[in-house]
Amino acid sequence: MEKQEYLDLYYQMVMIRLLEEQAAQLYQQGKIGGFLHLYIGQEAVSTGLISVREPRDRVITAYRDHGVAINCGIPATEVMAELLGKATGCSQGKGGSMHMADVKKNFWGGHAIVGAHLPIASGLALGDKYAGNDNVTICMFGDGATNIGYFHEALNLSKVWNLRVLWVCENNQYGMGTAVERASAVSEIRQKAEGYCIPNSRVDGMDILAVRQAASQAFEFIRKESTPYFLEIMTYRYRGHSMGDPERYRASEEVRKWQENDAIGIYARHLLDDKIASQEELDQLDALVEAEVAEAVRFAEESPEPAPEALYEHIYVDQQFGIIT
Amino acid sequence: MARITMREAISQALWEEMERDPSVFILGEEVGVWGGTYAVTKGFYDHFGPDRVRDTPIAEAAIIGATIGAALTGLRPVAELMTINFAFSAMDHIVNEAAKLHYMFSGQFVMPMVIRAVGGGGRQLGATHSQTPDAVFAHFPGLVVVAPGTPEDAKGMLKSAIRSSDPVLFIEHATLYQVRGEVPEGDNLVPLGKSKIQRPGSDVTIITYSKMLEISTKAADQLAKEGIEAEIVDLRSLRPLDMDPVIASFKKTNRAVVVEEGWRSYGVGSEVVARIYEQAFDYVDTPVRRVAQKEVPLPYNRNLEQMALPQVDDVIRAVKEVL
Ligand SMILES: Cc1ncc(C[n+]2csc(CCOP(=O)(O)OP(=O)(O)O)c2C)c(N)n1
Ligand SMILES: [Mg+2]
Numbered sequence: 001m002e003k004q005e006y007l008d009l010y011y012q013m014v015m016i017r018l019l020e021e022q023a024a025q026l027y028q029q030g031k032i033g034g035f036l037h038l039y040i041g042q043e044a045v046s047t048g049l050i051s052v053r054e055p056r057d058r059v060i061t062a063y064r065d066h067g068v069a070i071n072c073g074i075p076a077t078e079v080m081a082e083l084l085g086k087a088t089g090c091s092q093g094k095g096g097s098m099h100m101a102d103v104k105k106n107f108w109g110g111h112a113i114v115g116a117h118l119p120i121a122s123g124l125a126l127g128d129k130y131a132g133n134d135n136v137t138i139c140m141f142g143d144g145a146t147n148i149g150y151f152h153e154a155l156n157l158s159k160v161w162n163l164r165v166l167w168v169c170e171n172n173q174y175g176m177g178t179a180v181e182r183a184s185a186v187s188e189i190r191q192k193a194e195g196y197c198i199p200n201s202r203v204d205g206m207d208i209l210a211v212r213q214a215a216s217q218a219f220e221f222i223r224k225e226s227t228p229y230f231l232e233i234m235t236y237r238y239r240g241h242s243m244g245d246p247e248r249y250r251a252s253e254e255v256r257k258w259q260e261n262d263a264i265g266i267y268a269r270h271l272l273d274d275k276i277a278s279q280e281e282l283d284q285l286d287a288l289v290e291a292e293v294a295e296a297v298r299f300a301e302e303s304p305e306p307a308p309e310a311l312y313e314h315i316y317v318d319q320q321f322g323i324i325t
Numbered sequence: 326m327a328r329i330t331m332r333e334a335i336s337q338a339l340w341e342e343m344e345r346d347p348s349v350f351i352l353g354e355e356v357g358v359w360g361g362t363y364a365v366t367k368g369f370y371d372h373f374g375p376d377r378v379r380d381t382p383i384a385e386a387a388i389i390g391a392t393i394g395a396a397l398t399g400l401r402p403v404a405e406l407m408t409i410n411f412a413f414s415a416m417d418h419i420v421n422e423a424a425k426l427h428y429m430f431s432g433q434f435v436m437p438m439v440i441r442a443v444g445g446g447g448r449q450l451g452a453t454h455s456q457t458p459d460a461v462f463a464h465f466p467g468l469v470v471v472a473p474g475t476p477e478d479a480k481g482m483l484k485s486a487i488r489s490s491d492p493v494l495f496i497e498h499a500t501l502y503q504v505r506g507e508v509p510e511g512d513n514l515v516p517l518g519k520s521k522i523q524r525p526g527s528d529v530t531i532i533t534y535s536k537m538l539e540i541s542t543k544a545a546d547q548l549a550k551e552g553i554e555a556e557i558v559d560l561r562s563l564r565p566l567d568m569d570p571v572i573a574s575f576k577k578t579n580r581a582v583v584v585e586e587g588w589r590s591y592g593v594g595s596e597v598v599a600r601i602y603e604q605a606f607d608y609v610d611t612p613v614r615r616v617a618q619k620e621v622p623l624p625y626n627r628n629l630e631q632m633a634l635p636q637v638d639d640v641i642r643a644v645k646e647v648l
Contacts, residue, residue, distance in 0.1 A: 033449030033627055085449070085626035096451045096625030112453045113411070114383050147382035148414065175383055177359040183382035249358050311629045315621055324590065324620040 006276050007285060009051060009208055013043040013264045014289045016067040019076055022293050023066070023083055023097075027243050031301075032083045036097050039067035041238035044263035045170050046071050046140065048211030049233075052219060053138060058106050058124050060117050061140040063098035064170075064237075065110030068140065072107035074100065080296035086303035093306040094314075114175075115145040118154035118167075125163035125228075134223045140168045144175020146189050155196045158228040165228040166218050167193065170205065176241045177249035193230035205235030206263040209270070235263075326509055332502040334476035335441075336365050338483035339403065341512070343373055346401065349487055352379040353388060353405030353441075362407050363443060363502055385414035389440065393422050393492075396438035401487055409444035409496060410456050423492040424467030438493070439486045444472075445498040445536055445586060446634055452622035455630075457587035459535075460596070462494050463563035470564045471517055472496035474538030476506035478561055481515025489517060498536040498586075518565040522574065526556035529644050530574040532597050533584040534560040537616075537635060541584050544640035555644060563593060568600050575601055579610040580647040584640055589617035614643040 020038045027036050039046070042064075050059060050071040061068045069079050074090050082089025082100055089095070090102050101109035108124060111117035121139035128135040145151055146169060158165045169189050173180055181187050193200040199221065203214040211233060218229040236258040240247050271277040312323045329337070343349045350373075351366060357380040360367035370378045381388050385406060392404040406412050412419060419440070426434035446455035463470045469491050473479040479497070486493040523538060524545055533541045538559050545555040556574050560566065575581050581601060583594035594615035601613055619633040 034625060035450060035454075091625075093626040094452075094624040094629070096449065098454075099451050099625070112451065113414070116414075144383045147384050149384065149386055150414075176355050176362075178355065178380055178382070182380060246359070248360065305628055306624075306626050308629070308632060310626075311619065311621055311624065311632050 003276060006271060007281065009047055010264070010267060010271065010277070010282065011285050011289065012047045012071055013208070013267065014286060015076060015292070016043045016047070016070050017264060018289050018293045019070065019079065019296065020066060022297060023080070024239070024243065026083065026297070032097065033085070034096050034098070035063070035242045036083070037064040037242050038237070038239040039064050041258065041262070042170060042172060042205065042235045043067055044208035044211055044267070045205045045233050045235050048208040049138060049168060049215045052212055052216045053136070055106060056133070056135045058108055058135065058137040060108040060121050060124065060137065061110055062114065062117065062142060062145065063110050063112040064142070065098065065100050068110070069100045069102070069107060072102065072105045074102050074105060074107065076292055076296040077299040080300040081303050084300040084303070085305070086300055087306045087310070088299070088303040092310065094310070115141065115148035115150035117141070118145070118150050119157065121165055122154045122157045122161070122163055125158065125165045126161065129161070129163055134164060134226070136164045136166055136219055136222050138166045138168060140170055142175055143169060143171040143173065143180050143189055144178065144183060146192055147183050155193065155198060155228070155230075159196045159198050162226050163228055164222045164226060166215070166222060167198070167228060167230040169230070169232045170235055171232055172235045172237045174241070174249065179249070188232070190230055190232040198228050198230045200230035200232065202232040202234065205233040206261050206266060208263060208267050326507045328505050329476055329508050330502060331476045331479055331497075331504050331506070332363065332365055334480035334508050335483055335497065336367070338480045338487070339366065340369070342484055342487045343377065348399065349401045349403065350377040350379065351403050351405065352381055352392065354381055354383055354407050356380060356405050361405065363499070366405070385411050386418055389415035389418035390422070392438050392440065393418060393426070393436055396436040396492075397434055401437045403439045403441060403487060406440060406442040408454060409442035409458060410454050412440070412442055412462070419462070419468070419494070420465050424465045427491070428467055435490055436492045437490045439483070439495055440493070441495045441497060443497045443499050445500060446618070446623045446630065447500050449625055449627055449630060451625045455623040457618065459496055459563055460587055460592045463593070467492070468564060469493040469517055469562070470496065471562045472498070472535040473561055474501070474535045474559055475523075476504065477508045478515050480508050481513050482517060482561065484512070485514050485517050493517065496535065501536055501539070504539065518562045518567055520558055520560050520562070520567040520570045522556060522570055523559040524555070524557040526554035526578075528554045528578060528580070529556070529647060530571065530578045530581040531555050531557045531584060531640070531644070532560065532571055532581060533557065534563070534593070535586065537584045537586050540635060540637055541640055543637045544644065547637065547641060548644055553644065553648065560593070566596065568604060571597065571601065572604050575605050576608050579608050581613045582616060582640065582643045582647060583613065584616045584635060586618055586635060588620050589615050590620060592617055611647045614647050616640055616643045
């Protein structure tokens with residue numbers, strides 16, 4: 001890996017963290033509405049994964065999607081503008097936190113119904129199979145999502161039809177307030193993939209280089225064998241499920257323990273220890289991200305609200321299907 | 326009489342019924358340790374224990390399917406769907422099982438069960454999390470579908486729902502939980518399937534329910550200042566639909582507006598208007614108006630979302646159009 005690539009991974013993870021910390025503040029100020037699910041703690045997962053995809057590979061995820069949006073190349077300005085519901089946001093203010101997408105960047109969205117995007121991932125991969133290419137669809141979801149029927153139907157289909165899907169379970173130990181063992185018959189979630197004869201492995205999601213390595217191997221395997229692969233990535237969210245989570249289900253001690261093993265911290269130490277980057281360089285990147293986040297907030301706040309006409313845009317492609325006012 | 330919130334009213338109904346009848350139990354996502362996403366079951370887990378306050382996996386089909394099965398054995402489960410939008414993940418069990426089994430097996434199967442589900446828009450939750458699909462469920466014979474708009478009705482109707490031998494979908498509105506109202510102390514049952522005049526008036530009949538009762542009441546307050554007296558009929562139940570108070574009121578006012586939060590096409594208003602025309606055609610002075618959500622999936626942006634939802638001014642305008 002080139003030095004610049006190493007630094008870029010650091011930059012992206014810090015960008016996600018600072019952008020979301022800022023978003024949390026804007027939420028408290030009432031500038032962001034609805035639900036806001038922060039990715040803080042899990043940055044290494046999507047940053048690592050998406051860093052090894054080809055631009056032609058598709059990405060689809062759940063509602064915890066800001067980090068994925070950044071990793072797929074949506075500018076911080078557009079992510080922030082979407083959070084504020086502005087016309088300049090990546091979904092033009094109609095989607096909000098849970099529904100970001102940029103099809104030009106092959107990011108097929110944040111989806112807010114738990115598990116519902118998994119069969120859609122199978123369909124995206126079916127499209128690529130039909131076209132005869134070897135593109136991969138990366139489908140990310142939580143541990144909790146593996147308990148809904150959609151998960152099982154989608155995995156089965158992907159295997160039966162030999163679809164190129166990389167199934168990625170982000171096991172952050174909880175689905176809302178429910179610990180994995182309280183909701184899932186198997187606590188090692190990758191075992192569920194065994195049930196569908198889908199090759200699988202488990203990897204430490206606090207180690208971005210391990211995530212990258214596991215992901216590249218998975219990509220290679222999927223492309224060559226024309227078959228799905230399942231990665232379980234162990235991670236942790238530091239913040240509540242969404243804003244306003246009373247967090248009665250876990251001890252603050254547990255959170256603190258994970259924070260001591262923070263992915264960004266581990267990676268920074270690795271860069272320094274292996275003399276890949278100097279502290280000064282990392283500080284410069286931190287400052288750059290800070291400035292970019294500030295600019296994203298300024299951009300979002302100064303951006304226009306969607307025009308009233310936008311309410312009736314995009315109901316149908318075919319205009320003659322009409323508008324009922 | 327105590328002045329309590331809708332949340333407290335619903336919570337009290339559940340608590341009292343669980344104390345009264347050991348066959349009543351609760352299941353759903355985050356109902357236990359978390360205390361309910363809308364804090365309705367806060368404190369229940371500690372008091373009633375994990376067997377009677379069951380946290381479930383995220384598996385709506387299994388939640389409703391298991392609710393049906395448990396009810397068939399004579400238990401009285403109260404399932405909570407975190408939001409009514411997730412009822413679609415359990416649609417087969419709601420419409421093809423719960424609504425059918427009693428009839429299809431000629432009465433052998435009895436399902437004393439309640440599904441509590443939170444619906445409604447206005448909180449910037451985006452298109453998938455803001456729906457008011459009440460009419461969809463009211464379409465199916467075999468289901469009882471209720472959606473109270475006051476704390477008194479919420480408490481009394483939930484108690485009736487839990488004691489009913491039929492599957493009841495009990496729809497709560499996410500923005501009504503803080504609303505306060507007088508609720509009689511003790512075991513006050515409010516019947517299912519009965520509409521009610523919530524506000525007497527003589528000039529026009531407003532037919533509404535749930536959140537739109539609040540909006541319609543505000544509209545009626547403003548209209549009263551202009552000397553227009555609106556009579557408000559709260560449907561409370563969508564199936565069975567009790568038209569008697571509606572027709573009686575309409576025969577008096579000859580004018581009506583139906584206000585619902587869901588989409589107008591194939592909606593609650595469609596049904597109510599059709600029945601007014603069927604049952605009181607000779608009393609129609611002007612076409613009945615419908616106020617409903619603009620026919621778009623609800624957007625996240627606050628202004629756009631508010632544009633799409635029925636507002637007090639929309640009700641006032643519609644009333645003036647029928648006068
Ligand atoms: C079908 C459905 N049921 C319930 C919900 C409410 N809900 C949103 S996120 C969530 C927890 C999901 O947990 P997990 O899959 O582990 O993802 P995480 O939030 O931990 O990233 C629940 C229950 C939903 N959005 N969709
Ligand atoms: Mg999780």
